[in-house]
Amino acid sequence: MATVVTTAPTRDSGLRQVLKSPRTARILFPFAVLALWYFIYYTIDSRIFPTPQKVLQFMWEEVTLTSGVRYSSVAANLYVQFAISIIRLTIGFFVALILGTVIGLAMGISKSVDAFFHDWVMAVLAMPALVWALFLGLALGFSHLGPILAVILAGLPFVIINVREGVRNTPKELFDMARAFDVPQNKITRHVLLPSLMPFFFAAIRYAYAIGWKGLIIAEVFASDRGMGWTIKFWYDAHRAHGVIGYALFFIIFALALEKLVFDPLAERAFKWRPKVDALEMAEGDFGAVTGEGFLLQESQVEDIVAIESMEGEARDG
Amino acid sequence: MAEIKVENLHKEFGVGDDRVVALENVNMEVQGYVFVSIVGPSGCGKSTLLNILSGIETPSSGTVTITQDNRDAEPGYVFQAARLLPWRTVMDNLLFVQKNRSDATRERCYKYLDMVQLGDKVDKYPGELSGGMQQRVGIARAFSIEPDVLFMDEPFSHLDAITARSLRRELHDMWSQTRKTVLFVTHDVGEAVELSNRILVFAKGGRLEDDLQIELPFPRDAADESVAVVKAQVLRKFEELDLVAT
Numbered sequence: 001m002a003t004v005v006t007t008a009p010t011r012d013s014g015l016r017q018v019l020k021s022p023r024t025a026r027i028l029f030p031f032a033v034l035a036l037w038y039f040i041y042y043t044i045d046s047r048i049f050p051t052p053q054k055v056l057q058f059m060w061e062e063v064t065l066t067s068g069v070r071y072s073s074v075a076a077n078l079y080v081q082f083a084i085s086i087i088r089l090t091i092g093f094f095v096a097l098i099l100g101t102v103i104g105l106a107m108g109i110s111k112s113v114d115a116f117f118h119d120w121v122m123a124v125l126a127m128p129a130l131v132w133a134l135f136l137g138l139a140l141g142f143s144h145l146g147p148i149l150a151v152i153l154a155g156l157p158f159v160i161i162n163v164r165e166g167v168r169n170t171p172k173e174l175f176d177m178a179r180a181f182d183v184p185q186n187k188i189t190r191h192v193l194l195p196s197l198m199p200f201f202f203a204a205i206r207y208a209y210a211i212g213w214k215g216l217i218i219a220e221v222f223a224s225d226r227g228m229g230w231t232i233k234f235w236y237d238a239h240r241a242h243g244v245i246g247y248a249l250f251f252i253i254f255a256l257a258l259e260k261l262v263f264d265p266l267a268e269r270a271f272k273w274r275p276k277v278d279a280l281e282m283a284e285g286d287f288g289a290v291t292g293e294g295f296l297l298q299e300s301q302v303e304d305i306v307a308i309e310s311m312e313g314e315a316r317d318g
Numbered sequence: 319m320a321e322i323k324v325e326n327l328h329k330e331f332g333v334g335d336d337r338v339v340a341l342e343n344v345n346m347e348v349q350g351y352v353f354v355s356i357v358g359p360s361g362c363g364k365s366t367l368l369n370i371l372s373g374i375e376t377p378s379s380g381t382v383t384i385t386q387d388n389r390d391a392e393p394g395y396v397f398q399a400a401r402l403l404p405w406r407t408v409m410d411n412l413l414f415v416q417k418n419r420s421d422a423t424r425e426r427c428y429k430y431l432d433m434v435q436l437g438d439k440v441d442k443y444p445g446e447l448s449g450g451m452q453q454r455v456g457i458a459r460a461f462s463i464e465p466d467v468l469f470m471d472e473p474f475s476h477l478d479a480i481t482a483r484s485l486r487r488e489l490h491d492m493w494s495q496t497r498k499t500v501l502f503v504t505h506d507v508g509e510a511v512e513l514s515n516r517i518l519v520f521a522k523g524g525r526l527e528d529d530l531q532i533e534l535p536f537p538r539d540a541a542d543e544s545v546a547v548v549k550a551q552v553l554r555k556f557e558e559l560d561l562v563a564t
Contacts (some may be wrong), residue, residue, distance in 0.1 A: 177401040178415075180372045194403040273443040273445060275446055
């Protein structure tokens with residue numbers, strides 16, 4: 001008679017668990033980047049490439065206004081440059097979002113409207129942001145309007161496409177349910193259509209912001225005399241890599257702060273109804289065959305709650 | 319007393335070579351406190367019939383009249399999948415289909431959630447519930463509007479046998495208490511025999527082939543021999559009508 005031997009898998013030691021956790025990986029990443037940075041610095045022969053400490057010192061001086069650099073009479077320091085860029089981005093972002101939502105909804109609802117706008121949206125999507133920046137610079141000169149339009153043109157097609165797909169993917173079965181119960185149309189719009197659009201709308205917001213930001217910086221590099229993009233070019237023209245990298249890091253810090261302080265809490269609130277997958281359930285699903293073969297899964301081994309698909313994944317997929 | 323009258327109902331999909339007849343010249347009448355099951359092989363038009371009766375789809379020809387005491391009857395629907403709004407709580411899902419959100423309406427919703435033993439889950443989202451619980455919410459939702467007629471489209475087909483058996487008992491209790499007219503689509507002959515006092519047998523092509531009275535006393539248990547005997551009789555009838563899948 002065959003004997004089944006059940007053996008509990010060896011539990012990782014506390015240190016190994018900490019090292020393998022996503023939180024540890026997130027903390028370790030900047031250190032890995034720093035290590036790579038130092039490796040490159042000591043490997044390549046360049047008088048331009050700065051050390052991390054030089055960049056950090058530059059950034060500190062910019063933040064504390066002790067660098068002694070005065071960029072221009074209209075935009076003297078980091079804060080003013082940043083404010084100019086943020087205001088342009090905000091205006092362009094909201095215009096792209098509102099206009100894109102209206103067009104996207106119309107394209108999703110009507111085949112004729114979709115056919116009318118389709119090729120135009122694809123054309124704008126294919127156009128590199130650099131071309132918009134150069135064209136707008138030539139057409140409008142150095143002004144606020146050029147960068148704002150660059151934000152709009154960069155982000156608009158992404159908003160349109162995401163909203164249109166949201167309308168096309170509205171859950172028909174929920175509309176049928178509402179019709180079967182004779183629910184009035186305004187209630188269906190409010191409680192079925194709009195909430196079902198939210199994941200796509202969030203993706204549209206993230207794209208409009210991220211792509212718009214890139215369009216803005218390029219426009220400011222080529223067609224502006226102020227703003228963060230112009231400042232990067234300032235340091236590039238001065239052959240100061242620490243300035244270029246420093247201002248790039250300011251973008252990254254701002255983007256991460258916006259993600260953590262604005263987008264994540266908004267998404268948390270908007271999608272609080274989404275189930276977090278219980279790790280035990282997931283393990284039972286994944287290890288059903290394993291338990292059948294004689295492995296004993298200890299409930300105490302699956303303590304952490306695992307969040308299902310992040311908004312980043314949805315933003316990527318649209 | 320609710321009354322459902324279907325006359326010369328015909329439903330087609332597609333045109334030309336792609337034309338498919340889903341329902342062919344169906345005539346039937348259902349009235350009063352009765353539990354009617356509609357059974358037949360896949361593709362025989364069971365769900366299409368229910369969708370037409372509930373207003374989700376329109377017939378190609380024929381008439382459907384559903385009345386309650388000389389007025390239009392109010393239907394309730396339980397779907398194969400619960401079709402809950404995932405972004406609304408259990409209570410909000412019931413309130414979504416109500417005419418108003420008064421205190422009396424909320425009390426009524428609580429009552430039906432208690433009947434399906436989910437009174438303590440009113441603030442949960444559907445994603446936090448098991449499949450069986452979600453289906454119970456769907457049943458409570460349908461009953462909570464206190465419809466004149468209840469349409470149920472294979473509501474237990476996605477559930478495991480134990481959960482389905484438990485829900486069949488709960489459904490029977492609710493039907494006994496509320497005394498509704500129920501039309502219940504199923505492909506499971508045993509389920510039809512367990513729940514119904516009448517079975518309409520449909521064949522592929524949407525033809526109504528037979529109308530069987532099931533005169534076993536309630537409550538019935540699927541494990542009872544009497545249910546098994548009647549189930550066997552019904553299955554033999556299927557064979558006579560050449561409805562067994564080939």
